[in-house]
Amino acid sequence: MTSSKRHAQIVASLRTKGAASVRELAESLRVSESTIRRDLDVLDRDGELVRTYGGAALSPVAVAPEPSFAVSAENDTAEKEAMAEHAAALVPDDSVIVLDIGTSTRLIARRLRGRPITVITGNLAVLDELRDDDAVRLCLLGGVVRRNYQSLVGSLAEAALRQVSADLVFLSCTGVRPNGHVVDDMEVEAPIKQAMIESAGRVVLVASEAKFPGTGSLRLCxxxxxDTLITTAGADPQTLEHCRKAGGKVLIA
Structure with missing residues (x-):
């Protein structure tokens, strides 16, 4: 049996049971426990499951599928457009920027068309915005395609980001806590976002007022x-002041 078939059967088994031990999976697939451990490590990195002590459990991403990119895009508002305008204004010519996944970064990309810059991304919607623009040098990260959210994730994307030295990263999130923690609710995305933060000299967080406090338990940063927080007028004032006291600049769209 090929590794891809084993991976598919492991995920199918977890969809049925919710969780399984290494021993159970090894016996059902008739392979060694060491082989199963390697399979689980790969699937964990790709966000297909969550490694537990002695086994694995189904990833919350697979249990409760997130809204598709198309649904999220339908929720674009004038506030998101305004945030994108502020973000694009921060990008100097000849700079190297990283664009995170999400609908807001797609809107930023749209405003960067025709600019002599380098854009690095795992966001396939950004690819669609810039693929025919000769002025922009577009670098696409590798990885596993998440079709429902038009993004590239997994160990290949993380490895690619370790080779990147960018001027700016435009980061999205699902929540900004009053204590200053920036969080996300998807295990498959969090390592990619953290690698993006490490790859850039300056971090620009794009988070509308709905993200204060938002949702999520995975700390990104x-x-x-x-360095700069771009948000909207209804964002929690105390959290914004926390950002300013920490040395960040706050832009209200």
Whole structure:
């Protein structure tokens, strides 16, 4: 049996049971426990499951599928457009920028058309915005395609980002806590976002007022790591002040 078939059967088994031990999977697939451990490590990195002590459990991403990119895009508002305008204004010519996944970064990309810059991304919607623009040098990260959210994730994307030295990263999130923690609710995305933060000299967080406090339990960074926060008028004032005291600049769209 090929590794891809084993991976598919492991995920199918977890969809049925919710969780399984290494021993159970090894016996059902008739392979060694060491082989199963390697399979689980790969699937964990790709966000297909969550490694547990002695086994694995189904990833929350697979249990409760997130809204598709198309649904998220339908929720674009004038506020998101305004945030994108502020973000694009921060990009100097001849700079190297990283664009995170999400609908807001797609809107930023749209405003960067015709600019002599380099854009690095795992966002396939950004690819669609810039693929025919000769002025922009477009670099696409590798990885596993998440079709429902038009993004590239997994160990290949993380490895590619370790080779990147960018001027700016435009980061999205699902929540900004009052204590200054910037969080996300998708295990498959969090390592990619953290690698993006490490790849860039400056971090620009794009988070509308709905993200204060938002949702999510996976810490990406703190507001002390954010150089500029772009948000909207209804964002929590105390959290914004926390950002300013930590040395960040706050832009209200």
């Amino acid at each position: 703190s507001l002390a790591d954010v």
